[in-house]
Amino acid sequence: MTxxxxxxxxxxxxxxxxxxxxxxxxxxxxxxxxxxxxxxxMRNFHIDEDWAYVGxxxxxxxxxxxxxxxxxxxIVTAPGPGHxxxxxxxxxxxxAERPYGPLIxxxxxxxxxxxxxxxxxLFFDEGDKLFGKHGDGNMxxxxxxxxxxxxxxxxxxxxxxxxxxxxxxxxxxxxxxIDLHLNMMGSTxxxxxxxxxxxxxxxxxxxxxxxxxxRDLYRKHGQKVxxxxxxxxxxxxxxxxxxxxxxxxxxxxxxxxxLAIAESVSDTLAQRVRxxxxxxxxxPTKEDWxxxxxxxxxxxxxxxxxxxxx
Numbered sequence: 576m577t578x579x580x581x582x583x584x585x586x587x588x589x590x591x592x593x594x595x596x597x598x599x600x601x602x603x604x605x606x607x608x609x610x611x612x613x614x615x616x617m618r619n620f621h622i623d624e625d626w627a628y629v630g631x632x633x634x635x636x637x638x639x640x641x642x643x644x645x646x647x648x649x650i651v652t653a654p655g656p657g658h659x660x661x662x663x664x665x666x667x668x669x670x671a672e673r674p675y676g677p678l679i680x681x682x683x684x685x686x687x688x689x690x691x692x693x694x695x696x697l698f699f700d701e702g703d704k705l706f707g708k709h710g711d712g713n714m715x716x717x718x719x720x721x722x723x724x725x726x727x728x729x730x731x732x733x734x735x736x737x738x739x740x741x742x743x744x745x746x747x748x749x750x751x752x753i754d755l756h757l758n759m760m761g762s763t764x765x766x767x768x769x770x771x772x773x774x775x776x777x778x779x780x781x782x783x784x785x786x787x788x789x790r791d792l793y794r795k796h797g798q799k800v801x802x803x804x805x806x807x808x809x810x811x812x813x814x815x816x817x818x819x820x821x822x823x824x825x826x827x828x829x830x831x832x833x834l835a836i837a838e839s840v841s842d843t844l845a846q847r848v849r850x851x852x853x854x855x856x857x858x859p860t861k862e863d864w865x866x867x868x869x870x871x872x873x874x875x876x877x878x879x880x881x882x883x884x885x
Contacts, residue, residue, distance in 0.1 A: 609628070617781075638800065649748070697749070715760055721745055822856055
């Protein structure tokens, strides 16, 4: 990979094969294409229906993320290996605009890929090692900056280290890994949609995901989704989503593109997304549980300490 001025070139990969743009489906489609894609995910993976829709809608937003102020990170996580998270991420990559990965990258490689124009949709494996609490702090900072449209990552010029070169890294990123909801920085989780994977038991998967068998099928779903976005782009762009009552605005920021798309194509889909958002907002965080534990311990101490001797 080489860099000249502000233009990044990826070597060893033919130009026409790097992060290819999806060709939209030639005929008009309706919201059923979202349902079909989610149903396909549920056939190939053991996953909750709501999370299948979140995955498809996140893919959908990759076709119009530049219309929004924010682009949510996508996290696919599980408590251990063998839960299908890497293959699930791969299936999502086939439905996204200009997909690249799953990959493992350095901070420099990430920034250069994210600052390309047009920007690829980046999919990362082993996200805990790259962006987690014990990963690369610069990569985490760049990933967080890519969440917002005004996000910039500063680098020193290669020829003159006194020069600062701003890199615009805004755009969609997805990753998978073990226990990412526990191992990622809180600043990243606040910018992310998290999909939990559950290990399937015998007979719970209708049809196992096979790359050669299903790759083109998922790409067709992506083509239909892109056509849906293009046909509704003006409505999506002008949407002011109606959110449920939320504890703070961070939920609105990361869910805004997803709910805007859902509202533009289907009232039923919009209701589903609002329910998912409300469920997430009502779920206590790790920090909430820690605070509750401290409060409970203090209460027990106050109640019992007067009975102690010595």
